[in-house]
Amino acid sequence: MSKQSKNPTSSDDTQIDLDAEFRKSNIKEVLDKLDRELIGLKPVKTRIRETAALLLVDRVRKQMDLSAGAPSLHMCFTGNPGTGKTTVALRMSEILHRLGYVREGHLVSVTRDDLVGQYIGHTAPKTKEVIKKAMGGVLFIDEAYYLYKPENERDYGAESIEILLQTMENNREDLVVILAGYKDRMDKFFHSNPGMRSRIAHHIDFPDYDADELVAIAKLMLAEQNYRFSPAGEEAFGKYIRLRMKMEHFANARSVRNALDRARLRQANRLFMGTKKALTKTDLMTLEPEDILASRVFLEGKPDSGSSAIPEAKEQG
């Protein structure tokens, strides 16, 4: 692949300090942040490190006049709900920006509605509009399998896929496309769109979290909102998560977030109804076991839906 250097100043044994290059790109900062803020997700992190290494080496190679063309970085994230696909996509755009692979580093997140039109001739301009907005950054297509509806042959989704494929091929330096969705449906989608599959070099599968990881995630989420568990509260939450994981419609980190929101509600109620009216800062920050144990998961053995009638199956977004 590599072309022999035409530049006489950089001979075959000129040395470039990879470490210095690494420091200069500030990429370590982003990777460390990724490690700190994203619990678990081992295969994902490994893949991101590999990509970062490739881009860094590519950059050094370019200084040596060894060009190899821009690598294709279109990706596909598969995994169950709430495993952090969107969060990682956002980080990805930042990493690619730091490495100089994309120019602006913004993320445009779209679904079928933003790409597919409602009548003949509506789809192409709509898709192109979105692509133009995403140029210089990352286009994130959530639940990409909805683009293709095999049961309706007059569906305009195919047209949108056609345009996407064309741009993914021709504007590789301008745009990185990330598709995301549930594993089985994504597989079916690729099966019926082999062109799409072959144009995506990186397929990354997001594993489910285990209970300890979910507790760690809960603690991170609470810290962000200036809350914390009391030691007994943390234990109660561990028990809650273990029970909740076995129930239906469990959505990993998203269920954790919802559980915490409800716990905050109960905490506020407890403080309000309680006899102790002189509250300290600690009182306002701490979630006690009773805030968690009041959940229906413990009482009735089914996922609670707060005070509203919306089941947790609706947890999406």
Add this chain to the structure above:
Amino acid sequence: MMTNTGNLLTQGQFSFLPPLTDKQISAQLKYALKNGWAIGIEYTDDPHPRNTYWEMFGNPMFDLKDPAGILMEINSCRKTFPSHYIRVTAFNSTRGVESPTMSYIVNRPKKEPGFGLVRQEGAGRHVSYSIHSYATDKPEGERY
């Protein structure tokens, strides 16, 4: 046109310079995007200076971050109208300004016949002058 040796249409910015390269156009687009101006691509085959209403090619483009998408659109306009005048305008929508802030030609026909001066004699020794584009003698679409 004695002062315009290249016999080129001189309207908008950069019109006395050699034609802009795609890289230079990108740099100009980037400047417009940085200022948050909406960018439109327009074409015409009637380049009379009083003809301010050129046809729009596609919709004006808002909320873009990178010039690559606009350049793509410019190139597709060049492909559709290879021998028309094509210009890029940047519109500043700030309240109280609300007007185009940049406008430059990115495509021109190979041969530009230019303009003729028409004199019309009126009552007494009065003469009114107007300019007339030679190209517009032919019907629309066949001019260049």
